[in-house]
Amino acid sequence: MNVLVTGGLGFIGSHTVIALHQAGYTPVIIDNLSNSSEAVLTQLSKITGHSFEFYRGCIGDDALMQQILTDHNIEGVFHFAALKAVGESTEQPLAYYRNNVSNTVAMLETMAKCGVERIVFSSSATVYGDPQYLPLDEKHPISSTNPYGWTKVMVERVLQDYCAANEKMLAIALRYFNPVGAHPSGELGESPKGIPNNLMPYIAQTAVGIREYLNIFGDDYDTHDGTGVRDYIHVQDLVSGHVAAFDVHVKDSGFHAYNLGTGQGYSVLDMVKAFSSSAQTEIAYKICPRRDGDVASNYADASKARQILNWHAKHDLKSMTDDTWRWQTNYPKGLE
Ligand code: NAD
Ligand code: UD1
Numbered sequence: 001m002n003v004l005v006t007g008g009l010g011f012i013g014s015h016t017v018i019a020l021h022q023a024g025y026t027p028v029i030i031d032n033l034s035n036s037s038e039a040v041l042t043q044l045s046k047i048t049g050h051s052f053e054f055y056r057g058c059i060g061d062d063a064l065m066q067q068i069l070t071d072h073n074i075e076g077v078f079h080f081a082a083l084k085a086v087g088e089s090t091e092q093p094l095a096y097y098r099n100n101v102s103n104t105v106a107m108l109e110t111m112a113k114c115g116v117e118r119i120v121f122s123s124s125a126t127v128y129g130d131p132q133y134l135p136l137d138e139k140h141p142i143s144s145t146n147p148y149g150w151t152k153v154m155v156e157r158v159l160q161d162y163c164a165a166n167e168k169m170l171a172i173a174l175r176y177f178n179p180v181g182a183h184p185s186g187e188l189g190e191s192p193k194g195i196p197n198n199l200m201p202y203i204a205q206t207a208v209g210i211r212e213y214l215n216i217f218g219d220d221y222d223t224h225d226g227t228g229v230r231d232y233i234h235v236q237d238l239v240s241g242h243v244a245a246f247d248v249h250v251k252d253s254g255f256h257a258y259n260l261g262t263g264q265g266y267s268v269l270d271m272v273k274a275f276s277s278s279a280q281t282e283i284a285y286k287i288c289p290r291r292d293g294d295v296a297s298n299y300a301d302a303s304k305a306r307q308i309l310n311w312h313a314k315h316d317l318k319s320m321t322d323d324t325w326r327w328q329t330n331y332p333k334g335l336e
Pocket of ligand 1: 178
């Protein structure tokens with residue numbers, strides 16, 4: 001089956017392209033390269049021995065998308081393309097609503113014209129807003145604390161309403177917890193442009209000497225060591241969750257939401273310690289004030305995905321830090 005991967009040269013999309021190929025699908029990629037590099041295509045070929053069809057362009061470009069969907073007989077869309085920086089979304093909300101919401105609506109209209117009735121959407125645990133209870137299950141109330149998060153809430157709403165109005169439409173929203181790690185080959189990983197916002201790439205850049213020290217945002221939370229606790233999930237587990245969800249629901253319709261997390265929380269200091277052990281080096285850090293918008297703890301109840309998709313995360317913390325370190329040492333500045 002031919003499928004389109006939007007944002008397929010980005011961090012999670014590129015790993016999913018490999019998994020889809022290995023599962024027997026034929027993925028075609030569209031990416032506007034706003035947060036990725038065409039060099040990822042070479043890495044994908046290196047890892048799989050296969051060259052993938054790639055279109056440089058925007059998912060909101062109706063003519064281009066019609067051409068791709070019809071020329072390649074696309075039967076499903078894995079939709080990763082989005083802007084994803086929380087802080088930037090507060091400064092430039094319109095750019096986020098246009099790219100993440102308006103362009104997704106435009107893409108759904110093009111899909112409707114071409115008879116494509118399946119979508120897997122990259123949602124986020126950010127749709128749970130400030131946790132009212134832990135672990136977070138899919139029934140937790142939906143909310144957000146920033147424009148990026150609201151774009152995920154809005155697209156989920158659009159997908160639910162669209163499925164309700166179109167009995168053949170299938171939409172699967174996968175709510176990721178904290179994706180980390182890299183491809184075990186060391187040839188593909190996350191290469192954020194500029195200063196990383198997220199913990200794992202920041203630690204990796206500190207370990208390799210690009211950053212002097214890690215700022216730890218608060219050590220006075222109500223957690224086992226005072227630093228924030230999150231549910232880190234290896235990108236390879238995340239992508240196997242996409243394949244499992246699509247395989248299970250491919251003949252279904254309606255809206256389905258799943259948490260993709262491990263259910264296990266680790267603190268910032270746990271992550272520093274695990275990374276130090278993988279990199280065999282001390283990671284310098286300073287304790288700083290709390291970051292606005294952060295909560296003490298956040299982790300998943302992933303039992304719905306286990307029961308219905310027969311999926312669970314298999315990679316432990318050591319493989320998350322080992323794989324990130326291998327990628328970071330191979331490509332300290334990312335792919336250029
Ligand atoms: P990423 O930035 O590495 O990948 C997104 C890709 O989409 C980039 O290659 C970018 O160039 C492309 N893109 C953006 N807008 C586009 C457009 N209009 N048309 C075509 N291409 C476009 O991000 P990622 O970490 O791989 O995240 C993938 C998805 O998962 C995003 O939707 C993100 O919001 C979601 N998500 C990510 C995380 C995370 O921590 N990485 C957590 C939860 C959810
Ligand atoms: C952040 C976003 C979330 C988004 C997710 C994935 C915020 C408030 N939340 O989640 O919406 O879905 O990224 O992109 O931005 N930390 C440090 N020092 C650092 C970086 C992080 O101590 O330099 C700490 C944080 O305080 C937190 C933990 O590390 O306790 C994880 O942070 P991060 O990787 O940014 O993820 P989240 O905040 O969980």
